[in-house]
Amino acid sequence: MAKERKDHSSGDDNLKTLKSKVQKRGSKCGKVQNGMEYRSRSSNSLVLNITVCVLCCGIMIYIVRDNSSLDNRDNAVAARKDQGDPAKESHGTGGVMNVPRSTGGKNTETGMDSDDLKGSDQNSKRDTGKTGNESKIKASDNPTEQGNVRGLNVDSVSKAKPKKPNKNTKKKTIDTKKSQPIVLHPNPTSSYNARESDEMRNFKASTLKSLKIRNIGVEERDIHYRELTGDQPNNSSVRLYLFDNFLSSAECFGLMNAHNNHVSAANGEIGPIICFSDAGSMRNYMNEAGMTLQLTENDFSAGTTCVNATISNQIGQFIKWSYSTSFYPGESVFSKRFDTRIEKATGLKSSNGGKFQLTSYPRGVGYKPHTDCIVGSTEKRDRFATILVYLQDVPKGGETVFSELNISVRPIQGRALVWNNMDSDGKCQPLSLHEAAPVIRGSKYIIQRWYYYESFYALGKRSAEPELPPRVQDQPRVSCDKYEQGSCRWYDEWNFDHIKEYQRLKRDLH
Ligand SMILES: O=C(O)CCC(=O)C(=O)O
Numbered sequence: 201m202a203k204e205r206k207d208h209s210s211g212d213d214n215l216k217t218l219k220s221k222v223q224k225r226g227s228k229c230g231k232v233q234n235g236m237e238y239r240s241r242s243s244n245s246l247v248l249n250i251t252v253c254v255l256c257c258g259i260m261i262y263i264v265r266d267n268s269s270l271d272n273r274d275n276a277v278a279a280r281k282d283q284g285d286p287a288k289e290s291h292g293t294g295g296v297m298n299v300p301r302s303t304g305g306k307n308t309e310t311g312m313d314s315d316d317l318k319g320s321d322q323n324s325k326r327d328t329g330k331t332g333n334e335s336k337i338k339a340s341d342n343p344t345e346q347g348n349v350r351g352l353n354v355d356s357v358s359k360a361k362p363k364k365p366n367k368n369t370k371k372k373t374i375d376t377k378k379s380q381p382i383v384l385h386p387n388p389t390s391s392y393n394a395r396e397s398d399e400m401r402n403f404k405a406s407t408l409k410s411l412k413i414r415n416i417g418v419e420e421r422d423i424h425y426r427e428l429t430g431d432q433p434n435n436s437s438v439r440l441y442l443f444d445n446f447l448s449s450a451e452c453f454g455l456m457n458a459h460n461n462h463v464s465a466a467n468g469e470i471g472p473i474i475c476f477s478d479a480g481s482m483r484n485y486m487n488e489a490g491m492t493l494q495l496t497e498n499d500f501s502a503g504t505t506c507v508n509a510t511i512s513n514q515i516g517q518f519i520k521w522s523y524s525t526s527f528y529p530g531e532s533v534f535s536k537r538f539d540t541r542i543e544k545a546t547g548l549k550s551s552n553g554g555k556f557q558l559t560s561y562p563r564g565v566g567y568k569p570h571t572d573c574i575v576g577s578t579e580k581r582d583r584f585a586t587i588l589v590y591l592q593d594v595p596k597g598g599e600t601v602f603s604e605l606n607i608s609v610r611p612i613q614g615r616a617l618v619w620n621n622m623d624s625d626g627k628c629q630p631l632s633l634h635e636a637a638p639v640i641r642g643s644k645y646i647i648q649r650w651y652y653y654e655s656f657y658a659l660g661k662r663s664a665e666p667e668l669p670p671r672v673q674d675q676p677r678v679s680c681d682k683y684e685q686g687s688c689r690w691y692d693e694w695n696f697d698h699i700k701e702y703q704r705l706k707r708d709l710h
């Protein structure tokens with residue numbers, strides 16, 4: 201903090217010039233555009249000079265985030281918020297990965313139109329398609345281009361074949377008899393905290409105890425679960441389960457396709473507004489990208505730590521991020537099918553589930569260590585369980601790593617990973633800490649859904665704070681967390697923009 205203040209005050213000198221400059225180190229990041237001024241410098245002399253006098257100028261530092269408060273992000277065990285799509289390659293040219301794109305036809309397996317997940321075929325300027333060689337999916341494999349995903353030959357790329365066990369992944373097969381569902385947290389241990397509300401008590405009773413893991417059959421195939429035990433300390437109530445082939449390859453392709461379309465459409469010509477957790481982190485991200493920045497408070501949106509559209513556009517070319525898009529129950533036929541499958545296999549009630557979040561990671565990008573719930577919080581809007589399904593194999597890297605449990609899960613197409621984040625008292629478990637290892641080869645796509653204390657809709661829209669920066673309609677955002685934990689993520693939503701429609705969408709499902 202002291203360091204930040206120092207930087208801010210030294211930056212005051214530069215306030216006089218008040219001209220924003222972006223200086224690029226070497227040629228690593230390619231050619232400069234948009235009239236940005238670059239100067240060659242030795243790396244030693246490069247100093248990121250952010251002259252935003254956040255404190256002096258009375259600008260309140262916020263990060264605009266999805267579901268969790270900023271404060272929690274500052275913890276190593278930070279609560280995780282919402283998350284996006286695989287579009288960018290290396291330093292942010294914004295190229296959407298070469299996953300099959302819809303030509304507007306209906307995907308008969310997923311039931312998704314190109315519009316179902318708010319996508320379109322329109323590619324943005326930023327979409328250079330540069331990442332094509334990374335993807336295992338060829339344009340000719342595009343299920344929707346073929347009009348019928350059943351015609352897709354996916355055998356060589358997508359079947360979840362038995363893989364060499366990851367040495368970090370200790371798996372133990374437990375009882376797989378259909379008649380014997382596993383009940384998570386059957387034995388609440390710790391004494392009840394008197395400060396906890398009745399609601400939390402009900403939560404325990406009604407929700408956590410209803411978590412049941414079981415084998416299911418879907419169409420022709422049996423879906424079996426395995427428990428992953430790793431190095432579970434005795435006192436841990438965090439349980440992890442794997443279901444291979446939870447989604448078919450056609451379903452996975454349909455989701456990736458919809459996600460890519462959605463990112464392309466949302467990126468448009470304008471690109472996202474970029475928000476940082478704080479000025480120090482912003483400086484670090486810029487340093488990593490080899491840039492020197494001189495900014496003034498005018499380059500930020502007042503009341504936020506989001507840089508304005510002009511600066512976002514300039515620096516966005518040099519920062520890497522993952523992409524998250526969302527859809528809600530009722531927005532596609534698939535959502536109902538997926539929901540029902542999850543409920544059958546896990547006992548997780550559809551009504552407690554939030555949005556469906558699709559995220560893609562280009563090469564080199566991961567996601568910081570975090571818990572999906574907020575440690576130490578009694579916030580009702582919290583996630584007690586997570587389901588994450590990998591939508592394609594990742595040749596190298598991209599594992600979901602639970603460092604406290606010594607469990608590492610390899611992304612295999614169709615594989616679902618389910619775990620609880622809270623114990624049976626409704627307390628967020630630090631042992632559920634996990635992260636996405638950076639993708640080394642290929643690209644990674646996942647779909648996630650979090651399950652909440654009560655009906656997601658009933659939790660309501662988040663408060664208006666912090667203020668949102670001015671932006672054009674539907675302009676996406678990138679949220680960069682504390683640099684030390686290091687990850688930025690692109691989002692299609694700012695603040696549960698869709699929640700008002702949630703109830704209606706749900707109603708339409710039935
Ligand atoms: O991509 C992964 O493996 C994990 C992502 C994750 O944990 C999250 O987005 O909350």
Ligand SMILES: [Fe+2]
Pocket residue numbers: 280570571572634
């Ligand atoms: Fe997570």
